[in-house]
Amino acid sequence: MSSDADIVVIGAGPAGMAAATLAARCGAQVMLLDEQDGAGGQIWRSITAASEARLQTLGPDYAAGLAPARDFAQSGAQHITRATVWQVTRDGVVNYLHAGASCSIRAQRVILCSGAMERPFPIPGWTLPGVMTAGAAQILLKSAATVPTQPAVLAGCGPLLYLLAWQYVRAGVPIAAIIDTTDSSDYRRAVPHLPGALRAWPYLKKGLGLLRVLRKKGIPFFKGATNLEIEGADAVTAIRFVARGKKHRLQTALVLLHQGVVPNTQFTWALRAPHIWDTAQLCWRPDVDDLGRLAEVEQVLVAGDGRGIGGAQAAGLQGRLAALAALQDLGLMSADQAAPQVNAANNALQDHLRIRPFLDAMYRPKDANRIPADDVLVCRCEEVTAGAIRGFVKLGCAGPNQTKSFGRCGMGPCQGRLCGLTVTEVIAEARNTTPEEVGYYRIRPPIKPITLAELSAARDL
Secondary structure (H helix, E strand, O other), rough: OOOEEEEEEOOOOHHHHHHHHHHHOOOOOOOEEEOOOOHHHHOOOOOHHHOOOHHHHHOHHHHHHHHHHHHHOOOOEEEEOOEEEEEOOOOOOEEEOOEEEEEEEEEEEEEEEEOEOOOOOOOOOOOOOOOOHHHHHHHHHHOOOOOOOOOEEEEEHHHHHHHHHHHHHHOOOOOEEEEOOOOHHHHHHHHHHHHHOOHHHHHHHHHHHHHHHHHHOOEEEEEEEEEEEOOOOOOOOOOEEEEOOEEEEEEEEOEEEEEOOEEHHHHHHHHHOOOEEEEEOEEEEEEEOOOOOOOOOOEEEEHHHHOOOOOOOHHHHHHHHHHHHHHHHOOOHHHHHHHHHHHHHHHHHHHHOOOOOHHHHHOOOHHHOOOOOOOOOEEEEOOOHHHHHHHHOOOOOOOOHHHHHHHOOOOOOOOOOOOOOHHHHHHHHHEEEEEHHHHHOOOOOOOOOOHHHHHHHOOOO
């Protein structure tokens, strides 16, 4: 074993930075591991290296990451960059790749801040060159100021779709069209949650402001789009869809898809922790208590979007709560000392989460865009279609893990991370049952690919 730490934090986004900062300031020996070159996570990616021009382009929500990143840098926590965690054990051992070799550290408490990932958008043509997720396009903008050289079509639903369009407008990037799958039924479903959303009015104001800019720019905007299909042989040439009863076909070489984000749960599944199917967000989330302690795994806590989608501000507060729980568990803070901070963080967290039921109802991804037709690829790594999975079910396949035996589904480099949700829902539909009944892949380490050379080069810190 290379070394020991009181607390190891995995992920340097809002939750990870907040957890590490608080724990280190309270006297804990803290190590934070992250794959990137600097702190920020996905939401504040490259924030410590962002120029003033990039801060202006990306807007105030991005610039808000400067203060947490500065506080973290001054906290005394050890920050290991370019570290890829490939295993976390139930007894607190963290194995990770760094500088071409595998390293290990044992922690008394591990705080998982693995964040969110974009929900799969399996429609015809979604694997063609020229199709990206909106989140991937935003990462290029944040990390390298890289933008499309030709007009892009943005398609799907959710706040990130509008935010990226707004950022592209500020960056001078032409947008061919926005194809929004949100329809009148979504508005009706969201209306009962409007009173709670009004109590979180800054979020509503921000969203309306984004839409106002896009409309003023005159970007073609198609609402209630259905039957999305991307055309092309070797690359994207066009996108087809139906909006307001009329068929449309837009020629384009770049389509950016998005229909929300979901918790990245690979680590918690690998720990054999119980998970809950969230019927509002249509995804799995780990079973945790109010402070983030992972059920049935004593030494592990979860904070941020990895325990349920709530946004950057909520993630930071959950990071603080997880740190407070870990400090109490380790005897570095008494319950009486922690209580005021716990109460303050919980109250603020509830304020930030008031908008979530409204957003979850408004931007609920359509069944057709989550549970694809037979000829659509589901597992990109192993080229398994939805029809093949339905065929497995007819042969007796009861859950995602069995699809590995039937057709190697989920056995590629991503280890089911990109297809897992879709596989669960396709099987549930084929069996006429619930996702809870179907379950998820049995995730095993390595969570990220590791070569034999890297494993054999294990070294001390």
